[in-house]
Amino acid sequence: MNTVVLAVIYVAVGAGILYGVFRIVKLFGAGVGRIKEIADKIEAGDVEAQQTPKSLSAVDSLVLPRILKDFPEFDIQLMKRRAEQDAMRYLGSLQNRKSQFTEKDGIRSFLERMEELVNWTATAPKWLRPRVHRAALSNYENRSNYCYVTYQVAYQYEMNERTWQKKLEIRYLAADEPDMEKKISVYNCPNCGAPVGSIGQKKCEYCGTVLNPSAILSWYIFEINEIA
Ligand SMILES: [Zn+2]
Structure with missing residues (x-):
């Protein structure tokens, strides 16, 4: 009886750990994606800034x-x-x-x-x-x-x-x-x-x-x- 309970606990804990790891990997992956997206945006803005002449105050x-x-x-x-x-x-x-x-x-x-x-x-x-x-x-x-x-x-x-x-x-x-x-x-x-x-x-x-x-x-x- 005790071994069955223990086995259930092990499986539950193991599943919990696996799920946690899965969440972390997923979050991390999403983070990397976001970072890349932001980096791309900065680069695009930078290219635009390089090509756009400074605006002048013309009066x-x-x-x-x-x-x-x-x-x-x-x-x-x-x-x-x-x-x-x-x-x-x-x-x-x-x-x-x-x-x-x-x-x-x-x-x-x-x-x-x-x-x-x-x-x-x-x-x-x-x-x-x-x-x-x-x-x-x-x-x-x-x-x-x-x-x-x-x-x-x-x-x-x-x-x-x-x-x-x-x-x-x-x-x-x-x-x-x-x-x-x-x-x-x-x-x-x-x-x-x-x-x-x-x-x-x-x-x-x-x-x-x-x-x-x-x-x-x-x-x-x-x-x-x-x-x-
Ligand atoms: Zn005079």
């Missing part, structure tokens, strides 16, 4: 009328192309560890920062096929004597067998010469010498002389920053 319609009020000759297409070219030159400068910008391109402090940047870079980044997608006007600031136009540029390069989508911000300053640090008040009335309060000002407040200071200004790179 042309908001900003352009304000720029044109101060700078009637502002050429939106030309500046866009220039921002794209400046982005390529920035990447080329880092890649070749030699600044490709000259006195015509940027203010002195920017040129100095570029020199420092290319000299500080211990080894040239191994970017392959750097390419600019596009540039977009992202901001305009008129701070009385100083006017800035900002462009965002989406670009990509290949490195370590994947594509990296990146973004730069280029800020241009309207100035009549690159050595802006020398001059605090940039503009004076050509007739009476009174300071001109704003670049967009069309008439001297003191003598009424018609001003067109923006005509003599060029856009110099003020700074270039990598942004997220």
Whole structure:
């Protein structure tokens, strides 16, 4: 009698253990399946992220009328192309560890920062096929004597067998010469010498002389920053 009871207990316990093992294996298998599924999703997202250029904050319609009020000759297409070219030159400068910008391109402090940047870079980044997608006007600031136009540029390069989508911000300053640090008040009335309060000002407040200071200004790179 006792042996029969024991046998029943053994069978019951054995079945319980087997079932437990079965459950664990099943759960584990499902877990592996889930992990693989998640990994596939991440990989798919990653591939998409590699192929999708960074989105730019483009505000042309908001900003352009304000720029044109101060700078009637502002050429939106030309500046866009220039921002794209400046982005390529920035990447080329880092890649070749030699600044490709000259006195015509940027203010002195920017040129100095570029020199420092290319000299500080211990080894040239191994970017392959750097390419600019596009540039977009992202901001305009008129701070009385100083006017800035900002462009965002989406670009990509290949490195370590994947594509990296990146973004730069280029800020241009309207100035009549690159050595802006020398001059605090940039503009004076050509007739009476009174300071001109704003670049967009069309008439001297003191003598009424018609001003067109923006005509003599060029856009110099003020700074270039990598942004997220
Ligand atoms: Zn005047």
